[in-house]
Amino acid sequence: MPEQIALTEAVFYVLLSVYTPLHGYGIMQKTEQMSNGRVKLAAGTLYGALGSMQMKGWIEALPEELNSRKKEYVITESGRKATENELSRLRELIENGEKIIGGGTQ
Numbered sequence: 001m002p003e004q005i006a007l008t009e010a011v012f013y014v015l016l017s018v019y020t021p022l023h024g025y026g027i028m029q030k031t032e033q034m035s036n037g038r039v040k041l042a043a044g045t046l047y048g049a050l051g052s053m054q055m056k057g058w059i060e061a062l063p064e065e066l067n068s069r070k071k072e073y074v075i076t077e078s079g080r081k082a083t084e085n086e087l088s089r090l091r092e093l094i095e096n097g098e099k100i101i102g103g104g105t106q
Contacts, residue, residue: 023070
């Protein structure tokens, strides 16, 4: 069984963002949008995370277009697997929490 790594919320949102190719500023916008404004990535945090995810093989940078300063990133198969594993882990947390404290709002 592969090692289960808990992803940070920021990394999870970045991986979701690059299921279709996207540049850094677009990733920041999409993350903020998906989290309803709760998760705001600073440029330094984002680019550090992108570098780390590239080293892990979870994302890759696409070839840059001529005369463009925007580098686009896309998720790899390994990144998809890490995202799917995290989603499964989060579902387990929710199921166990609902078993103990109940589902729904009070």
